[in-house]
Amino acid sequence: MKSIPVKKLLTTKPQGQEVVVNGWVKTFRSNRFIALNDGSTISNIQCVIDFETINESLLKKINTGAALKVTGNLVESAGSGQHVEIQATDIFVHGEADAETYPIQPKKHSMEFLREQAHLRVRTNTFSAVMRVRSALSFAIHDYFRENGFYYFHAPIITGSDAEGAGEMFRVTTLDAKNPPLHDEGTVNYKEDFFGKETNLTVSGQLEAEAYAMGLGKVYTFGPTFRAENSNTSRHLAEFWMIEPEVAFYDLVDNMDLAEDFMQSVIKYILEHCAEDLAFLEKRLLDEEKQKPQVERSEMALIEKLKFVSENTFKRVSYTEAIEILRNSKPNKKKKFQYLINEWGADLQSEHERYLVEKHFKCPVILFDYPATIKAFYMRLNEDGKTVRAMDILFPGIGEIVGGSQREERLDVLKEKMKALDIPEEELWWYLDLRKFGTAEHSGFGLGFERLVLFATGMGNIRDVIPFPRTPQNASF
Numbered sequence: 503m504k505s506i507p508v509k510k511l512l513t514t515k516p517q518g519q520e521v522v523v524n525g526w527v528k529t530f531r532s533n534r535f536i537a538l539n540d541g542s543t544i545s546n547i548q549c550v551i552d553f554e555t556i557n558e559s560l561l562k563k564i565n566t567g568a569a570l571k572v573t574g575n576l577v578e579s580a581g582s583g584q585h586v587e588i589q590a591t592d593i594f595v596h597g598e599a600d601a602e603t604y605p606i607q608p609k610k611h612s613m614e615f616l617r618e619q620a621h622l623r624v625r626t627n628t629f630s631a632v633m634r635v636r637s638a639l640s641f642a643i644h645d646y647f648r649e650n651g652f653y654y655f656h657a658p659i660i661t662g663s664d665a666e667g668a669g670e671m672f673r674v675t676t677l678d679a680k681n682p683p684l685h686d687e688g689t690v691n692y693k694e695d696f697f698g699k700e701t702n703l704t705v706s707g708q709l710e711a712e713a714y715a716m717g718l719g720k721v722y723t724f725g726p727t728f729r730a731e732n733s734n735t736s737r738h739l740a741e742f743w744m745i746e747p748e749v750a751f752y753d754l755v756d757n758m759d760l761a762e763d764f765m766q767s768v769i770k771y772i773l774e775h776c777a778e779d780l781a782f783l784e785k786r787l788l789d790e791e792k793q794k795p796q797v798e799r800s801e802m803a804l805i806e807k808l809k810f811v812s813e814n815t816f817k818r819v820s821y822t823e824a825i826e827i828l829r830n831s832k833p834n835k836k837k838k839f840q841y842l843i844n845e846w847g848a849d850l851q852s853e854h855e856r857y858l859v860e861k862h863f864k865c866p867v868i869l870f871d872y873p874a875t876i877k878a879f880y881m882r883l884n885e886d887g888k889t890v891r892a893m894d895i896l897f898p899g900i901g902e903i904v905g906g907s908q909r910e911e912r913l914d915v916l917k918e919k920m921k922a923l924d925i926p927e928e929e930l931w932w933y934l935d936l937r938k939f940g941t942a943e944h945s946g947f948g949l950g951f952e953r954l955v956l957f958a959t960g961m962g963n964i965r966d967v968i969p970f971p972r973t974p975q976n977a978s979f
């Protein structure tokens with residue numbers, strides 16, 4: 503007989519019919535009641551042991567974490583808390599879990615402890631909920647772009663250009679680290695490396711996506727991205743997934759419209775399709791909030807916050823206006839910011855982004871027209887000669903979640919900019935070609951997928967929204 507997922511059983515009409523279910527034991531109460539979960543839903547199915555057919559010798563094998571196949575009759579539940587339950591007539595133990603040594607016992611574990619058990623943590627309610635939401639979000643993202651005429655574009659993961667300027671890179675090499683081939687002057691001779699040159703893991707697929715947008719029109723990437731940045735924050739990973747749409751004939755306003763509609767649409771999707779998991783995550787957060795002093799509690803519960811963001815337009819503010827707001831803000835005047843804002847041109851830190859979103863505007867904010875000096879070389883220069891058509895989207899609790907821009911499509915301006923920044927033209931000859939042959943205005947942005955999952959689940963640390971996080975000094979599993 504075929505087994506039925508718990509999710510399906512819980513909505514099946516109980517008529518005493520025989521069913522089979524596979525899953526892991528969450529709890530085993532009074533030597534009689536098994537709460538079984540198979541990952542299909544946050545809820546468990548209760549299996550009640552029928553001692554007429556099940557041998558008591560089996561009981562000691564039914565510990566938390568054990569994998570079981572339960573056969574029995576689906577009936578209306580007598581107990582409170584569930585509509586249906588299985589009167590179990592046969593139990594097959596796929597695999598036991600020793601109660602003394604199984605790490606995931608039915609009690610509250612710290613996130614730090616669970617990170618050390620990353621191979622087992624998905625068996626907790628919190629992580630299974632987060633990972634289901636993560637999966638739903640990635641589906642929603644592909645769905646949004648397909649519905650809107652975008653092509654899924656696969657950017658290379660090994661890149662030969664080191665001019666992307668988005669951060670430190672991880673080198674890809676087959677050279678012998680202890681004994682590399684050297685030039686006469688003693689430097690490493692990468693001509694003898696696998697690709698005949700220095701290569702790295704990609705920090706962004708944008709430049710390549712631009713090439714494809716200038717032919718396919720609308721493309722997006724959704725793939726792994728690597729940054730060897732030694733920033734041990736709750737928002738940075740060394741390996742993360744990035745979504746990068748790139749659109750021909752879009753200017754910065756089109757780009758902002760796309761980003762806003764896209765973000766709202768994927769959040770609406772999970773509100774609709776992940777209601778149970780979100781309700782669980784919301785309750786988890788509320789319990790956590792109760793431990794905090796009143797002033798530190800957040801004003802909105804998770805689902806309310808997701809609705810708020812998906813239904814209200816994002817506030818669009820220029821960098822220059824934002825600097826004025828920050829300069830005159832209380833934490834700046836009282837020297838509460840770690841980095842004080844004194845003048846136009848300052849790079850915004852996370853504390854400033856969060857002040858704007860959480861304290862000043864109290865809604866998602868799109869900042870645009872940043873100083874050219876603090877943004878990448880490929881962003882389009884404005885008429886004023888000092889700002890570029892950049893935009894960052896800032897979210898409550900996260901800070902920067904999206905970074906994008908209108909790209910510089912004018913060959914002469916781009917060349918000048920690269921010269922000023924010492925980026926050799928030979929490195930990016932193909933990128934310059936895009937400006938020589940059929941150039942046109944175009945725009946795009948990058949969304950860090952894990953930052954979106956952080957926001958959607960209300961989790962506090964980016965290490966807890968990716969299955970096996972890679973961070974400085976940590977690549978276990």
Ligand code: ATP
Pocket residue numbers: 668669729731737738739740742744902903904905906948949950951952953
């Ligand atoms: P930040 O200032 O937060 O480090 P960034 O300016 O380096 O971000 P971009 O280069 O614009 O970010 O990358 C686009 C998006 O990728 C960011 O808006 C963010 O959502 C995400 N992102 C960037 N770096 C990381 C990282 N190390 N881990 C996870 N997500 C990241």
Ligand code: MN
Pocket residue numbers: 669731
């Ligand atoms: Mn960064």
